[in-house]
Amino acid sequence: MTLSRFRDSARYWRTPLLPGADLLTAEYHDHTFTPHWHEAYTIPVIEDGAECYHYRGAQHVAEAGSVPVINPGEVHTGSRAVDEGWRYRVMYVPVDYLHTLAGEIAGRAQPLPWFDAEVIRDADLARRLSRAHQLLEADADRRRTEFALVPNASHALDAPQPDLLAVEGALLDALSTLLTRHARTREARLESTANEPRVEIMKALLAADLTEPLRVADLAQAVGLSPFHATRLFTQATGLPPHAWRTQLRLQRALGPLRAGASVAEVAAASGFTDQSHFTRHFRRMFGVPPGRWQAN
Template identity: 50%
Template sequence: MTNVLPDHAHLWRSPLLPDAELLTAQYYAQEFAPHWHDGYSIPVIQSGAQRYRYRGTLCLAGVGSIAAINPCEIHTGERATEHGWAYRAFYPSVEWMQQLASSMAGRTVDVPWLTDGAIHDAELASQLAQAHQLLEAGSDPLLAESALTRAFALLLSRHTRNRLPVQATHADTLRVERMKDRLVADLSLPLALSELAAAVDLSPFYAARLFSRTVGLAPHAWRNQMRLNRAQAALRQGQSVTDVAALLGFADQSHFTRHFKRAFGIAPGRWRL
């Protein structure tokens, strides 16, 4: 038999998603016995397909679909193709999901209930997979937490049993300016979205939404642009590309070069000449 996915699983945790686990896995032989999770199970199928029994129905989740399971609901899981299946999964807590839903609504709401059966939403699956990859990489907490918040907000806005209202965003120039100050306070240090939001007494969801709608860029994108603008000045002064990348908090020289060229159309080494 060829092209069979060998059973392998990598479980880890991230401080950006508290009281939760994340899993990157692929299975062929694995057959999950009936079980439940205290929190949610949000797996995004990356290859193959999974068959699972959930709430009295035999469900099928193929590539690009989400086999979402609500808390404390018994379910199974097994391959639905001759090669197996691979997925990236989040296991967020009930408290985290309810907190996000409440911050979206602008008031305390009940624990959200996700729609039954596999979710077929290509945009959502892509956003969830990207957030999962960023959390696993662990290199930019502001970008990763922003992607996480955006993806789960999209899930809750589109795929809950009762439509979740989203509060209006009101102009707040003072808070936006305070966020800008926090973003540039030390560009060499990592900063999480939750830290930025706490500095202005807002939820991560609302802080990111307010900043993006006011400024025209997400907080992580605005911060990166500030880094790049300051990099131009440092390069003009003759500092090396390596030193500038480290000074301004880029993960490495290649990461800096990629962002610089994308913004200005030229590599930082050539800008320095």
């Protein structure tokens, strides 16, 4: 029996019920995510098919019913693991939101939550995450419809209103279940090493002005190392060479202006890309859709 394959289709959207987050409903077959990172916690639930990805020095496979969480700032890839591809729902949850929730659960301040590299196989958690995501999406669709019907607001008022307590309750239930069952803390990862200040100096230099041309020699001089050793140290610490790390930062910084309505061409120039096509190519590799479509969702 030949299984029908998924198509490359992605929809990014947002909701005021999870401030600062991006959410994704997608299926992929041909698309491959190149090495990249996110500033938020990446919390997917695989609903069908299977995804393979490289993360923390190992190859992982996440099948239907699994939850392959990626910590913020950690480099990873993504592609199909089975012939038909994979379908999933993803929450990109801001660090502050999940950190605050961890403290509320414990009743006191908590270290930053962190998750092991292994795929989480917890069918009950997967169901909770999928349900919360579906409810949030339905509410977002309702809000979009009401906004479109502003000239006929009476029609919007006649539409059935969701129980927002139930939607928010499902979200808090899913994320608190994830935290209480599977989160660790990052304390061990924050132990200082002699090279960490050098890496932070290089990051700061790369991030200071994203339109400013830089050379490896500039980074090396700032930390007192040879260009070879500076590049090797940075790559070992972050998982990406300096130019690729800076490209990822440019893409992350581009999301705010796109969300605010700036044109793709304006954002490309302000983010330091050579032209709009260069920006679009890198954006699509990271987010699975071109920036114009991401902006329109």
